[in-house]
Each structure stands twice: as structure tokens, then as C-alpha cells.
Amino acid sequence: MPSVRSPSDLGALSPLELRQLAQEIRATIVETVARGGGHLGASLGTVELTIALHTVFQSPRDQIVWDTGHQTYGHKLLTGRYAVFETLRQPGGISGFCKRNESEHDIWEAGHAGTSLSAALGMAVARDLTNGSGEVIAVIGDGAMTAGMALEALNNIGQSKAHLIIVLNDNGMSISRNVGALPSYLARLRSEPTYLRFREDVRWLVERVPLIGQAMTRTVQRVKDGLKQMMLPGMLFEDLGLTYLGPVDGHNIASVQEVLRQARQLPGPVLCHVVTVKGKGYGPTEEKPEASHARSGPFDPKTGRSLSRKASRPTYTQVFADALVRAAETDERIVAITAAMSDGTGLNSFAERFPHRCFDVGIAEQHAVTFAAGLAASGLRPVVAVYSTFLQRAYDQIVHDVALQKLPVVFALDRAGLVGADGATHQGLYDISYLRHIPGMSILVPRDEGELPSVLATALAYTGGPVAFRYPRGEGNGAPIPEQGALLPWGKAEVLRKRGEDAAIVAIGPMCSEAMRASELLEQVGIGSTVVDARFCKPLDAELLLDLARRCRVLVTVEEHVLPGGFGSAVEELLAEHGVLVRSALCALPDAVIDQGDRAAQLEGAGLSAEGVAATVCGLLGRRWAKAVGGATQSAI
Ligand SMILES: Cc1ncc(C[n+]2csc(CCOP(=O)(O)OP(=O)(O)O)c2C)c(N)n1
Missing domain, CATH: 3.40.50.920 (Rossmann fold)
Structure with missing residues (x-):
């Protein structure tokens, strides 16, 4: 692999050599992440897809927009960063996401999910307006596809008719198992034994059903639509104005190359449905994809077992989650909402204890907030557990749907403060600024994990409007944690x-x-x-x-x-x-x-x-x- 200094070097490799390269990339990713942590499962799942993209397209002339950017370790290795890959996520090292100042092949920066389709459409439209050339390819996961932004973009893309390629990297997983109606639809597509050729044959046949007479036309059209609905996969996307190709096995380089080449030939927006396995090719991640999305610290590459010292103190997240479960035991009105972060926010335990009172809404922070507002307007006590950085998405919903109506929604802001290796996109450093000026918003900050249950109890007891409280990632300082949080005097500081x-x-x-x-x-x-x-x-x-x-x-x-x-x-x-x-x-x-x-x-x-x-x-x-x-x-x- 050291010999691959840029994607253009891939052209000289045979299919067999490309497959060997995939194994080398995997080994390097596992070895590197085993030393310092990182997004393991996502990057292992995109190795063949990355090779296919860089062999079919010519980056950076063809622009590859990676959604979220956490699945790009293979892309980094193929675009001249092999020598510095060991500095991944380290202070002063290369980022765990795409960074424009790191490589000309990183044409778009992200960290938050769901931005790629909007950005890619912007690039495709700019190319067309300026008589430019080159392909624009957005690579988006099925999790990120549930983001409101991505759906807004799809709506716009279907209408705009600009030629761009969307690669839907469907592994059935967000961080946890993906949730919602769209993922269920994708799962149905995945399970259909449909092949591209068969699909094209059906299209060819349907287009040739003759139209006879005025009256017949509408009926026949309906029959044709019905036939297509029955026999063609991806009709949802087709109906939105995109050409759907797939599903294809995302670990078969030749199949992915073929579908990408087809997509390049077609006019307008094309969606290639590529099916991958999160954590592919590495036993521990394939066995437990839920736990393999990201590894926070070093682990034994042979077994996947963590080498981090056992936490001696509970994390803020655990303390919050336990306190919420306890509060919900005595107050049936308490419900919890997460935007695809039930593990990260600790709501897993709440979901186990109260499955009907816990809602994972997908990567949809805006919706999460207004959904919570609706719950609060109907007398429930919703607690939105969300990372400080991701709540940025929902600013208008907090103002317009929660605060103006003085609804008592509680916001538990995890990962508030510096976040370490995840870097700029994930810093929880703006929440006080974006919440403080909102009328009627209250903001509390526990000084340690021992105070967190009391802060939660105080927030839940307040009914005058929304309350947010913020706490950092990781362990606290060992403060004793009370069985039951006490009500803190409202608006009072402590000397x-x-x-x-x-x-x-x-x-x-x-x-x-x-x-x-x-x-x-x-x-x-x-x-x-x-x-x-x-x-x-x-x-x-x-x-x-x-x-x-x-x-x-x-x-x-x-x-x-x-x-x-x-x-x-x-x-x-x-x-x-x-x-x-x-x-x-x-x-x-x-x-x-x-x-x-x-x-x-x-x-x-x-x-x-x-x-x-x-x-x-x-x-x-x-x-x-x-x-x-x-x-x-x-x-x-
Ligand atoms: C707005 C936003 N909310 C939450 C997250 C946290 N997050 C990072 S990756 C991820 C799952 C993404 O799933 P998918 O797009 O399917 O990619 P995969 O990891 O499965 O390859 C989530 C929820 C985020 N990055 N951005």
C-alpha cells in the first residue's frame, strides 16, 4: 500500500491486486484505530466502495463528498496520507473526518450527518452554471439519509434534474440499528433478489406496453405504474425523480465499479444503492456492529478487547441515565428522546426499562425537539438527551416550537465542553451562547457528577418553560452520587x-x-x-x-x-x-x-x-x- 501515493496509482492494479489492497487497508485501519481509537466499523465497511470510487472516478476533478466523514479512513490511505495515518485523531495529527486543508481530495468537511446531498447538489449546480465538467458524487449512509437535511436535499435534487450521483451506503446501521420507515423500506429493497439487468429488462418491457386510444391511456399508464411499483426496486427514489440503481454488493469491487460506471452515463440524478456490512472483514466488529461504530481508546487488535484502564468512576452520561431512570420510576409523565444516540447519551438503559417511553427518532435533531414540544404540549415531561454539538441543528425548533410556547422540555446536553479526538465538528462549546438569549430558557450546569441528579430533578420540577443543563464527556471527579437528586434553590449560586x-x-x-x-x-x-x-x-x-x-x-x-x-x-x-x-x-x-x-x-x-x-x-x-x-x-x- 505505501506504493499507492495517489488514486491515480490504482489504475495499474489488477482486480486481484485491488482485492489484496483492500485487505491491506483493513489491516492498517484496525492497527491504527487499535492504538488511538476512532470510527472503526464505518471505515471497515467502506473499503471496497472507496477503492471502486477512486478507480472509476478521478478525484479531485470528480468531486467525492463524504457524508459525516467518519467512514473515510480508506479514502485517506488512498489519497496520500498513508505515511501520516498513524497520527489519526492525535493532537496535531490528521483528522478523523475530511479536512480541506489536509488534502485536495477532501473537498467537503463534515462531522455532523446529512449534509452531503445539499453540498453535492450545490457543487453540481455550480459546475453546470459555470460550464464546468466532472462528476459530483455524494456518499451517504442509510443513517445519515434519515436526517431532515438529507430528505430536504432529495426533494430538491429530484426537482432540479442536475446530474449527480448519490451512493447510498446501506449497512442497516446508524450507530445502533437504524430506525424509521425509510430504513425499513431500504431493508425491503436489500432483501429483494433483484439484479440490475433484470431491472432494466422490466423497464424496457413496461415502456413498450402499447398505448391505445385516449381512454385506454390513463388505465394503461396506471397499470404501467403499478407494474413498475411491483417489479422495480427503488420506486420511491424513482418517483422522487432520481434513477435508482441496485442494490449491489458493496464488498464486490467489480460490481460497485459497474454500477458507478452506469451511473456516470445516465442523465440527471442517480442513486446507487450499495449494500455493505458495518465492520466488514474484522471479526470483533462484524460480530458486534453496534459496539464497533467507534472505539474510544486502544484495544487489542487480535481480540478487539479494550486496553483502556477500567473506569473507576461513572461517567457523567451514566450518572444522568441512572438518575433519569430513577426519576421516571416515580413520574409516569417522563419520556426520553434521542436522535440516533441512545448509546452515547446513555438512554439505552432507559429504553430497556421503559421501552414505550423512549423514542429514537433517527438522526433528526430538529424533529426530536419539535416532537418533544408536542409531547410537552400534551402534558408529558420530555427529556431530550443530545450532544451539545448536535443540538445546534435544532436552534429554530427550540425558539419557535418550545420557548415561545413556554413548553417545559428538558434538554440534557452531553459532551458539553472540549471533546478531545473528535475535533472541531464535535466541540460542545457553543450551547450557552445559542441558548442563553432565548426568552424563557433556563440553563443549569452541575459542577460535578454528584450534582447532576439534583440538576436533573430541579429541571424536571420546573414547569415555567424549557430547561437545559450541560455536562462534559467522560468521567467525573469521583464526587459521591446521591440516591435521589435534591431540588436546588432556583436561580441561586453557591459560595x-x-x-x-x-x-x-x-x-x-x-x-x-x-x-x-x-x-x-x-x-x-x-x-x-x-x-x-x-x-x-x-x-x-x-x-x-x-x-x-x-x-x-x-x-x-x-x-x-x-x-x-x-x-x-x-x-x-x-x-x-x-x-x-x-x-x-x-x-x-x-x-x-x-x-x-x-x-x-x-x-x-x-x-x-x-x-x-x-x-x-x-x-x-x-x-x-x-x-x-x-x-x-x-x-x-
Ligand atoms: C447531526 C448528527 N447527529 C448525530 C451524529 C452522530 N453520528 C455519527 S455517525 C452516526 C451514524 C451514521 O450512520 P450512517 O450514515 O448509516 O453511517 P455508518 O456509520 O453506518 O456507515 C451518527 C448518528 C452526527 N454525526 N451528526
């Missing part, structure tokens, strides 16, 4: 440490622990501070914060969120509204794209470590912070 009034340090979420340590460091150099856990981003505890700002010499806010529109901005707005002048600084993540990286290092780089916060306080007080070296005590000069 965590009182050691003087040189500085007020106001933090939210897990940043409270950095704030506490910063206060200890400051104390060592004679600076007294008060640490507050704001707990509520909205409504803020105005009384406590204004009082603190009036008494302290400086005020610093600390949050794992971007600066613009975040928690610190909320505090500044409060101070400005009340005319309180205090020297202040906001410790937050910068207004910039933040790529994959080590969370601790990224926090430190943004001044969000205890030392960084202490240094910021010192700066405001006109003193210089000397960084600790080798455990020596810090000194403020």
Missing part, C-alpha cells in the same frame, strides 16, 4: 470558598474545581479570593453576583465554553445593567476553530487551568504570576 475579597472567581461546571485550586494557589501568595459556583447560567443569581462584584477588587469568570455569548458575557451584561464597575476578565475558550487535541492541554493553552486562572487574577491585580516549575511554589511578584 464554595471564602478566603478574602481581593478577587471573586465565579465558575460554572467542572471549571469550579480549577477555580478552587486557583484560589488555593492565590492564597499561597497572599491573595485572598472568594470562589462561587454560579450553577445557573440563566437566570443568574444577580443578588449574590452583584454583591460580590461590589466588594471584591477584581472579578474573574471561568467556563469551558467559547467567550462570545457565554457565561462570562452573561455576568458582564448583569454588571453593566446595574452599573457595577469592577476590573474583570473572562476565562473562556477563544473565538476560533478548536481542532482535535488533548483536553487538559487545550484548557491550559486557553488559560483555563488553575494556574491560568490564578495568573489572570494576578494580572488584574497588577501583579505578575511566576509559573510553577517542577512543583516549586508559585510566586506573585
Whole structure:
């Protein structure tokens, strides 16, 4: 494989050599993901498809738009990134998704599902408007195809008649088993023993049924349509204005090449239905496709067994899921909604316990939110469990369908904060900004996993409108977890440490622990501070914060969120509204794209470590912070 430096090198390979190449690609993917984690199942399932695409088309002249981008490890290996592939998802290494600055063959960036069809249509229309040439090919999974955006695009594509090729990579799986009516339809197509030639024969025959006389025409047309419906697969797509080809075995390179060549010849939009197996060619992933979508850490490539240290503490996700199940045991109105993330959000356990009260709506965040609004309007207590980054999709639904009607929908925002190896597309760094200005929205942030059950209980008890709470990925800090969450005083912050009034340090979420340590460091150099856990981003505890700002010499806010529109901005707005002048600084993540990286290092780089916060306080007080070296005590000069 090292000899394949670009897709053009594939032309020289025989069918047998291409099949051998597929095995080498698989082995490299398994070996690399086994070291550092990554999207294993999806990329193993697209190896032959990727080879077929790069042999039939000439990238980048022909533009391949990968939906989501998590299935592109083979594409990366064939497009000049073999030598750097070992840096996959590592800080400073190549991305786990497509990146335009990484390769000319990555013509579209994604990470969120369902964008490829819209983008591809845009490219095809641009090509036609500018008299350009080349094919545009969107590769989309059956999971991503359930996204609202993808369906909107299909609707537009069918009408536009622009020539583009959609490769539907159908493995029957989203992260979990795919859900919904469309996947069921695809499953029926997959199970039909239909072949391209047979399909073409039927079309040929049907087109030749003669039309006799006016009256007969309509009847015959109906019969023809009925015949097609009965005998041609993919009529749904055909009726939408696309030509449907397939289904073909996505692990047979020659078959996929053939269907792609056919698609290239046809006018208008063409959909090639390619059937693949998620995790293909590697025992552990084929056996457990549900568990193989992504591996978060190292594993033994021989057995697939995880080599990560056993978690000694529960994750925030687990704590949330357990607390939700407990709450639902005593309140029958509680229902849970996930947009294809029942595993990631922990709702699996809720679904097992209350199968009729848990709804996986597919990759459809907008729908999830308005569906929840409908449930709330009818007296239920819906909890939408969703990653912070994916809720971005549903901004209008939160405003228009939930908040304006003051509906008590609870949003549990998982993966809020820096997400590590998944990088820019998955950072949960914008939720406070996109929720804070929505009228009637309340936002809570538990400072550790021990507080999460109480935050959930408080959110569920509030009926005045929507409530969101955010928590990070991974384990907490080992805080004891109460059997039952307590109701927290609404809109009240908590003073965590009182050691003087040189500085007020106001933090939210897990940043409270950095704030506490910063206060200890400051104390060592004679600076007294008060640490507050704001707990509520909205409504803020105005009384406590204004009082603190009036008494302290400086005020610093600390949050794992971007600066613009975040928690610190909320505090500044409060101070400005009340005319309180205090020297202040906001410790937050910068207004910039933040790529994959080590969370601790990224926090430190943004001044969000205890030392960084202490240094910021010192700066405001006109003193210089000397960084600790080798455990020596810090000194403020
Ligand atoms: C908007 C959005 N919601 C959720 C996700 C999380 N996610 C990543 S891949 C995936 C499943 C995609 O399934 P499919 O498109 O069929 O691809 P496969 O992994 O099966 O190849 C999901 C739900 C996402 N990337 N984007």
C-alpha cells in the first residue's frame, strides 16, 4: 500500500491486486484505530466502495463528498496520507473526518450527518452554471439519509434534474440499528433478489406496453405504474425523480465499479444503492456492529478487547441515565428522546426499562425537539438527551416550537465542553451562547457528577418553560452520587470558598474545581479570593453576583465554553445593567476553530487551568504570576 501515493496509482492494479489492497487497508485501519481509537466499523465497511470510487472516478476533478466523514479512513490511505495515518485523531495529527486543508481530495468537511446531498447538489449546480465538467458524487449512509437535511436535499435534487450521483451506503446501521420507515423500506429493497439487468429488462418491457386510444391511456399508464411499483426496486427514489440503481454488493469491487460506471452515463440524478456490512472483514466488529461504530481508546487488535484502564468512576452520561431512570420510576409523565444516540447519551438503559417511553427518532435533531414540544404540549415531561454539538441543528425548533410556547422540555446536553479526538465538528462549546438569549430558557450546569441528579430533578420540577443543563464527556471527579437528586434553590449560586475579597472567581461546571485550586494557589501568595459556583447560567443569581462584584477588587469568570455569548458575557451584561464597575476578565475558550487535541492541554493553552486562572487574577491585580516549575511554589511578584 505505501506504493499507492495517489488514486491515480490504482489504475495499474489488477482486480486481484485491488482485492489484496483492500485487505491491506483493513489491516492498517484496525492497527491504527487499535492504538488511538476512532470510527472503526464505518471505515471497515467502506473499503471496497472507496477503492471502486477512486478507480472509476478521478478525484479531485470528480468531486467525492463524504457524508459525516467518519467512514473515510480508506479514502485517506488512498489519497496520500498513508505515511501520516498513524497520527489519526492525535493532537496535531490528521483528522478523523475530511479536512480541506489536509488534502485536495477532501473537498467537503463534515462531522455532523446529512449534509452531503445539499453540498453535492450545490457543487453540481455550480459546475453546470459555470460550464464546468466532472462528476459530483455524494456518499451517504442509510443513517445519515434519515436526517431532515438529507430528505430536504432529495426533494430538491429530484426537482432540479442536475446530474449527480448519490451512493447510498446501506449497512442497516446508524450507530445502533437504524430506525424509521425509510430504513425499513431500504431493508425491503436489500432483501429483494433483484439484479440490475433484470431491472432494466422490466423497464424496457413496461415502456413498450402499447398505448391505445385516449381512454385506454390513463388505465394503461396506471397499470404501467403499478407494474413498475411491483417489479422495480427503488420506486420511491424513482418517483422522487432520481434513477435508482441496485442494490449491489458493496464488498464486490467489480460490481460497485459497474454500477458507478452506469451511473456516470445516465442523465440527471442517480442513486446507487450499495449494500455493505458495518465492520466488514474484522471479526470483533462484524460480530458486534453496534459496539464497533467507534472505539474510544486502544484495544487489542487480535481480540478487539479494550486496553483502556477500567473506569473507576461513572461517567457523567451514566450518572444522568441512572438518575433519569430513577426519576421516571416515580413520574409516569417522563419520556426520553434521542436522535440516533441512545448509546452515547446513555438512554439505552432507559429504553430497556421503559421501552414505550423512549423514542429514537433517527438522526433528526430538529424533529426530536419539535416532537418533544408536542409531547410537552400534551402534558408529558420530555427529556431530550443530545450532544451539545448536535443540538445546534435544532436552534429554530427550540425558539419557535418550545420557548415561545413556554413548553417545559428538558434538554440534557452531553459532551458539553472540549471533546478531545473528535475535533472541531464535535466541540460542545457553543450551547450557552445559542441558548442563553432565548426568552424563557433556563440553563443549569452541575459542577460535578454528584450534582447532576439534583440538576436533573430541579429541571424536571420546573414547569415555567424549557430547561437545559450541560455536562462534559467522560468521567467525573469521583464526587459521591446521591440516591435521589435534591431540588436546588432556583436561580441561586453557591459560595464554595471564602478566603478574602481581593478577587471573586465565579465558575460554572467542572471549571469550579480549577477555580478552587486557583484560589488555593492565590492564597499561597497572599491573595485572598472568594470562589462561587454560579450553577445557573440563566437566570443568574444577580443578588449574590452583584454583591460580590461590589466588594471584591477584581472579578474573574471561568467556563469551558467559547467567550462570545457565554457565561462570562452573561455576568458582564448583569454588571453593566446595574452599573457595577469592577476590573474583570473572562476565562473562556477563544473565538476560533478548536481542532482535535488533548483536553487538559487545550484548557491550559486557553488559560483555563488553575494556574491560568490564578495568573489572570494576578494580572488584574497588577501583579505578575511566576509559573510553577517542577512543583516549586508559585510566586506573585
Ligand atoms: C447531526 C448528527 N447527529 C448525530 C451524529 C452522530 N453520528 C455519527 S455517525 C452516526 C451514524 C451514521 O450512520 P450512517 O450514515 O448509516 O453511517 P455508518 O456509520 O453506518 O456507515 C451518527 C448518528 C452526527 N454525526 N451528526
